[in-house]
Amino acid sequence: MRRAWWGILAIAGTLFVQGCETPKPTQDLLAPTEAQMKMRSFQTRTFDLEDRHLAMRAVIAALQDLGFIIERANESLGLVTAARFAEPNYYDVVGITVTVRQETKERMMIRANAIHNNKPIEDPKVYQNFFATLERSLFVSKT
């Protein structure tokens, strides 16, 4: 009987030790995955624009039109961070970070990352809707 107990203890002990061992990081831990590339492609749009300043102001206006509260804006880095409550539900929060980068002299790259309650939004439709509003805002700014 005593031996059986020792046996059980030994097995339990090895199980615990096994639980402590952390899995070794694989070589491709930081390698870009297919899903990442896909996300990046629908989060990014390129516009035929020369003026980065105008693009940034249009991004801010589009976010305000969508009811977002602008939290931070950094002109030199082309960064805008905004958030809004998922009205009428004030417990959920949607956050977005938009970066505006000059790709070439005539082209501007705009990337948006949105989160819903600290979970990244991976639905392409959300980004389509955002860029549709941004296009409208850019059109209004240009005229």
Added chain:
Amino acid sequence: MMRGWAPVATALLFSSQLAGCTTPSDPIELFQLTPESAINRAMQTRLFETSDQTELLSASAAVLQDLGFQVEESVQDVGFLRATKERSARQYGQDIGRFLIFVLSLGHAIIPVDLHQKIAAVLVERPVNPDGTRCEVRIVFYRVIWKGDGHADRQYIPPGEQHMEMLRDAALYQQFFAKLSKAVFLEPFTL
């Protein structure tokens, strides 16, 4: 047999009622313009015939200061200001309601009431025409409210529960723009 079903049916009915209380928000809808977007935009925006954006931004900051706000963040390049003020959120109506519920529940329930609030304003100005002679100022007000403590039977409700709301009272915006137009000696235009 019939009696056994009754609690199940009641439980189902209650759970369906509860499910109706929480409306899951769909992020897709939150990134779409709604008819209210245009109404809010018109209420929150005014145009000024000026090319001096710096003057307009500093006048806006001064008006916010007059209204008791503290400017927390400003980015001149994109014409951005964020200001907040903290005030009491006590209301007589809520205190009367709290007392009535206390009496009606025979002292078993003390509902938490609003205690403290933080009102925030986010202002963005930008030129709207290529010559830069006309500027648009858009301001958004919202507030965060903290509740006090309470009791539900023997369960203590700790203080600090917070909720937020956008302020969509047109008078508030009119008041701000009236002060701003006085500060810059310019007549504001609506959209």
